[in-house]
Amino acid sequence: MGLTEIYNQYEKYFKGNILPYIKCNNCNYKFYYPRDMCPECGSDNLSIEKSNGNGKIYSYTVSNKNIWAIIEMNEGFKFYANITNSGTVDINKRITITFINKNNKTLPYGEIQD
Amino acid sequence: MISGFAEAVYKKYDKSAYELMNEALSKALDMAGIQRSDIDGFISTFMPGIFDDNVYMHFFTSQICNYLGINVKYMDSMEYGGPSVLAAYYRAEKLIKDGSADNILLLFGGKGSLVKDRKITVDSYEKINDGVTNTPYKSLLNGYDNINPVSDYALAAQRHKKIYRSTDEQRAELAVKQRINANLSGYSMFTGDLTVENVINSPVISDPLHLLEIVYPVDGFHAFIVSKSAGKLRPVKILNYGEAHFTKLPVEMDDITLLSASESSGDFREKIKKCDLYELYDSFTITVMLQLENTGIVERGKSGKFIENTDFKSNGDFPLNTGGGSINRGQPAYMSGSVLLYESLLQLNNMAKNQVKSANRAFINGIGGWSRSHSVSMIIGE
Ligand SMILES: [Zn+2]
Numbered sequence: 001m002g003l004t005e006i007y008n009q010y011e012k013y014f015k016g017n018i019l020p021y022i023k024c025n026n027c028n029y030k031f032y033y034p035r036d037m038c039p040e041c042g043s044d045n046l047s048i049e050k051s052n053g054n055g056k057i058y059s060y061t062v063s064n065k066n067i068w069a070i071i072e073m074n075e076g077f078k079f080y081a082n083i084t085n086s087g088t089v090d091i092n093k094r095i096t097i098t099f100i101n102k103n104n105k106t107l108p109y110g111e112i113q114d
Numbered sequence: 115m116i117s118g119f120a121e122a123v124y125k126k127y128d129k130s131a132y133e134l135m136n137e138a139l140s141k142a143l144d145m146a147g148i149q150r151s152d153i154d155g156f157i158s159t160f161m162p163g164i165f166d167d168n169v170y171m172h173f174f175t176s177q178i179c180n181y182l183g184i185n186v187k188y189m190d191s192m193e194y195g196g197p198s199v200l201a202a203y204y205r206a207e208k209l210i211k212d213g214s215a216d217n218i219l220l221l222f223g224g225k226g227s228l229v230k231d232r233k234i235t236v237d238s239y240e241k242i243n244d245g246v247t248n249t250p251y252k253s254l255l256n257g258y259d260n261i262n263p264v265s266d267y268a269l270a271a272q273r274h275k276k277i278y279r280s281t282d283e284q285r286a287e288l289a290v291k292q293r294i295n296a297n298l299s300g301y302s303m304f305t306g307d308l309t310v311e312n313v314i315n316s317p318v319i320s321d322p323l324h325l326l327e328i329v330y331p332v333d334g335f336h337a338f339i340v341s342k343s344a345g346k347l348r349p350v351k352i353l354n355y356g357e358a359h360f361t362k363l364p365v366e367m368d369d370i371t372l373l374s375a376s377e378s379s380g381d382f383r384e385k386i387k388k389c390d391l392y393e394l395y396d397s398f399t400i401t402v403m404l405q406l407e408n409t410g411i412v413e414r415g416k417s418g419k420f421i422e423n424t425d426f427k428s429n430g431d432f433p434l435n436t437g438g439g440s441i442n443r444g445q446p447a448y449m450s451g452s453v454l455l456y457e458s459l460l461q462l463n464n465m466a467k468n469q470v471k472s473a474n475r476a477f478i479n480g481i482g483g484w485s486r487s488h489s490v491s492m493i494i495g496e
Binding site for chain 2: 032059062068081103
């Protein structure tokens with residue numbers, strides 16, 4: 001699996017409201033930021049998986065009224081994203097993933113589940 | 115050994131970065147009592163925007179040596195961000211020892227104000243320039259709203275609050291105690307009375323970090339000359355040294371309050387505790403707290419209480435950032451490493467205004483790079 005293939009698949013999944021991640025079939029490490037090999041064991045036996053879209057806030061910060069967070073997904077990988085609703089944000093708050101298109105680019109965001 | 119050192123720092127310098135670096139160099143040459151023609155080694159660093167707004171300078175070390183009229187047989191560049199100068203100092207000592215050069219100039223700084231005027235920092239330059247990247251994953255990170263690098267440290271501060279119950283007041287108290295030292299240093303840019311309330315009531319830049327817990331980017335260069343002998347200065351040596359590089363993105367780490375400093379300091383923890391003064395990288399208050407914990411000075415999670423209970427003055431039980439730190443000096447071109455080294459050398463040479471009595475050993479720790487990747491830990495002294 002080459003990088004272009006991974007990014008194309010990510011884009012397709014984003015447009016279909018699916019959060020992808022990469023699983024190493026050798027050591028089982030799960031990661032979000034694309035590489036063509038596993039950063040833990042070096043194996044190129046990778047597959048792109050679909051997250052169930054449920055996770056929690058690992059940490060967050062508010063600047064200019066935007067919430068910037070590290071989101072930890074149930075599958076065990078973490079990634080950066082903004083949180084869409086302001087509600088009562090806190091570490092460990094449950095979130096689901098939602099998708100927003102800005103400037104012709106679709107990206108995943110977190111949405112707090114109160 | 116360092117035979118000459120100097121700074122040239124301004125809140126906003128109207129002339130070019132070349133004139134500013136030459137001012138620092140000229141002062142350092144005066145102190146060392148050597149000529150420009152005696153310099154035969156050169157180490158510096160480049161970051162986008164800090165040299166007269168240039169995003170990139172092709173063969174920049176050559177361009178600088180050309181301008182300054184320096185003919186060297188060794189030149190190099192360090193890429194660790196803030197602590198680059200500390201790593202350069204260590205390398206220069208080794209180069210002197212193996213005979214590669216006799217007088218190596220470490221020249222670090224630039225003009226932070228030009229980058230600040232664009233409402234970005236060197237670490238967020240990629241947001242305004244397609245040709246600059248901080249990570250291989252730019253397309254998955256650009257498009258969101260954050261104010262990195264402040265947001266990155268804010269995430270660590272928030273997590274620290276939650277896990278270890280540290281408080282905004284404890285971080286504010288650190289800023290207040292550093293200000294007390296700044297008021298005595300004689301060279302700090304930001305001085306005057308400061309209270310915990312002042313810090314807490316200053317604008318929240320990236321929750322939980324307030325304006326008065328964050329360094330202010332300024333224009334400045336520091337020049338350090340490393341030679342075979344210390345000349346008129348005290349023969350200060352690097353007694354212990356370590357560097358570590360955690361290149362994983364914080365988001366891919368298990369614990370964002372664990373820094374590369376835990377590794378760079380790992381070989382000489384007990385010696386760190388016995389130093390006479392401590393200069394810890396203070397890009398933000400939380401940076402100092404994380405270093406206190408990650409270098410083993412206090413247990414993980416205990417830095418808040420330590421700040422409450424400890425006297426950081428030059429005659430206190432734990433002299434910390436005795437010159438006021440870069441929060442009060444101003445941060446030259448987004449790098450505080452030189453501020454730490456400069457104050458340590460003043461102290462060890464008994465030249466400081468806020469002098470620690472019988473200062474023989476200084477512990478310096480620098481943190482830098484995108485998302486805090488790099489740490490340099492060193493004890494210098496005699
Ligand atoms: Zn693997």
